[in-house]
Amino acid sequence: MKLLVTGGAGYIGSVVAAQLVEAGHQVTVLDDLSTGHADAVPPGARFVEGSITDALGVLPGMDGVLHFAAKSLVGESVEKPGLYWAHNLGGTLALLDAMRTAGVGRIVFSSTAATYGEPERSPVLETDPTRPTNPYGASKLAVDTALTTFAGLYGLAAVSLRYFNVGGAYTAKDGQVYRERHAVETHLIPNVLAVALGGRDALSVFGTDYPTPDGTCVRDYIHVADLARAHLLAMEACSPGEHKIYNLGNGTGFSVQEVLSVCREVTGHEIPAVVRERRPGDPAVLVASSEKIQSELGWKPEHPSVREVVADAWSVLPR
């Protein structure tokens, strides 16, 4: 297939673009490099530097779009909600209009567990209430809603994948390494590993009084290679007039304290940690039920252990 990957110079988009190239697809990456890196675009893909609001120039002849490009910092979204609505919702609506004009009818979209807000139960099902607690999650939920509308009105074939916590790195068959390189890093595992490398003094643990076995927050960590594979399945499975939503996680929760212990074992470093106040809007437990995507698309995690996620991220970090 001829596929457009928006945000393909970013962490997850570059892994998906690499897997698509390996699977024999013709891939074009559209990325404005606002948070991405030109050298993360796989060698076998065409790179166009530009915004999703100017996608019309690259869309004609495409069979589908994998849409990763977004702003995704929760704290920033609380400070600048307008930026998130304009960028994530406005940008995606412009992309969807351009797709209609160009006659491109398939899209796989990066949604998020943040659409659920603070869930009442665990694991979270796709049918559970969506009550985002920040503009980032709300803007992603709004895109999910728009996709349902576009599928119903215009016959768009759409899939939203709601990622839980993504981690790890991917080494392609040609030896190229794809890893997390966010300038502002909010994710736990890269932040713990940065302490191990000596780039930061100590890890901040936000809250140790949650109703969890060790008092720290519990999250579901999915390996980026497994996550990426789901996009290939979703692109093949999406059908005109339907918008399907799938959660993507491992279905097992690990506490911050457990992740920290695994990181200490894997790196052999002590990794000091400092306890801080809870952050508002952080749910105690966030674990996905991925049964729907397993039964409907036949997806299964090949790297379900958090140790593998940590070890793969650690092994490719430049020292």
Ligand SMILES: NC(=O)c1ccc[n+]([C@@H]2O[C@H](COP(=O)([O-])OP(=O)(O)OC[C@H]3O[C@@H](n4cnc5c(N)ncnc54)[C@H](O)[C@@H]3O)[C@@H](O)[C@H]2O)c1
């Ligand atoms: N990383 C996670 O754990 C996680 C979890 C849930 C959802 N997501 C979603 O997955 C997607 C990818 O996340 P990531 O961690 O790879 O982020 P990232 O910042 O590494 O990648 C995003 C890419 O999109 C590009 N981009 C941003 N705005 C653009 C625009 N208007 N036009 C063109 N390119 C633009 C950036 O330059 C970057 O290369 C995002 O939509 C994010 O919300 C990520």
